[in-house]
Amino acid sequence: MFHAGTDFHREIRQKCSQCSLQELCLPRGLHASDLEQLDTVVSCEGPHHEGDFLLRAGDPFRSLYAVRSGSYKSYTIDQDGREQIWGFHLPGEIMGLDAIHPERHICNVVALDTATACNLPFDQLSAIASRLPGLRSGLFKILSKNLAQQTLRSRDETAEERLAAFLVDLSSRLRERGFSERDLHLSMPRRDIASYLHLTAETISRSLARFQSEGLISVDHREIRLLDLARLTKRARSETLAGATP
Amino acid sequence: MFHAGTDFHREIRQKCSQCSLQELCLPRGLHASDLEQLDTVVSCEGPHHEGDFLLRAGDPFRSLYAVRSGSYKSYTIDQDGREQIWGFHLPGEIMGLDAIHPERHICNVVALDTATACNLPFDQLSAIASRLPGLRSGLFKILSKNLAQQTLRSRDETAEERLAAFLVDLSSRLRERGFSERDLHLSMPRRDIASYLHLTAETISRSLARFQSEGLISVDHREIRLLDLARLTKRARSETLAGATP
């Protein structure tokens, strides 16, 4: 696992202009010529394997990262030595936004499965954005959207509401990415979901069992099938941030 | 209360270049000439009185707002019709960041006492920022800082830890603004603090009583004196976002 560090600095030029995730990670309406400007600064990190680090808490902030394939989790270690999960990141999503202000990364980011990410050097990105109003407002919107999501996540809900909201959210993000919205493969252990939702692994397990007994979902280890998305959504009771992607 | 709506559109030009809150709400290191550019777009809203609205959920997003004097709270109404408080805002702090993405305001914002705010038209601000790298990175940092704060706020803590963290946070924000860090005047009712911390007013009341009986604070209605900031901070157990202001 440790020699994974060698992967860290392997950088391969990637082309945003040919990337299928364009629509997800970049603002809409950029011209071909705009994309070519991005091509000149973006590079690729990885491939990472499960457990490999993309970032460590304390690393100086130089770049944002966009998930290219696979998935990552971000977390900190609290003073009791336990992992606190901040988020799970799917292809097209931007990581490292919380590092802009302190100018160093707050979170560790590790791959949950085989995964790759795009390295977006922030100073250069910001400079290009100053010339491209669309990219500029896109960056602001991504930050604003993440802010509103975090705020929503901190809401006051029961264990079942939170878990239902988590499943519904995951389902809709997978759908946006062209995956099935019914059949979810959880790439993280129960303990990580629990940490993310401020619950325990036991509570996750019991709530999943209850959902299954009610016919809302079927559970086979980490394969979850959403049998009744409508009812599950009602159970989530959460005003999701309906609407457009960045 | 209703004719306060007339105040809403009263706009008075304000000068950032002469504002004592410059250091708090703007990035450092802007030149005098930069500030003059801001002077041309910033206007003033208010004065508002307790309970007056600065913004209503659903309003189209056109501007960010900076608190100029007094304080505001932002909140939404959940499906049970109850207020959910998202934040309390002191002079120099920026409001409305969560509205950039959806292009409409998510929160209601009302004055907690007599208060005024600066109106910062976002398109113009963004355009000026594209020419001023310092202002540009300042905007990104404010967003990033708010993101990290929201993330921290969602942490998993007991009622007393949350309340202690709230008091310590308020104290340090007041100190930055030249107020006493020991003597706090709470401009909001217990119920609002409770909502903000995902607790109930009764729990706030009991926890304050316990802090007082332990000699950490003294409580006289809404006047709180922090008698032992060090011990209170330890009680908060939270990794505050130590460090620089935007």
Place this chain on the structure above:
DNA sequence: CGTAGACTTGAGAGTCATCAACGTAAGTGG
């Protein structure tokens, strides 16, 4: 085949919400 980690299930305990009663302060109108 054996071990380690993930997951499930059960029993008991603790924290905080809920419900209720009461005290207090501020504002209103007689």
Place this chain on the structure above:
DNA sequence: CCACTTACGTTGATGACTCTCAAGTCTACG
């Protein structure tokens, strides 16, 4: 000036939800 109202704040009793601890099952992997 004083009853009256209303909102806020405190305190107590009860109960629910979820955590903790514990035991046991299953899976993957060497």
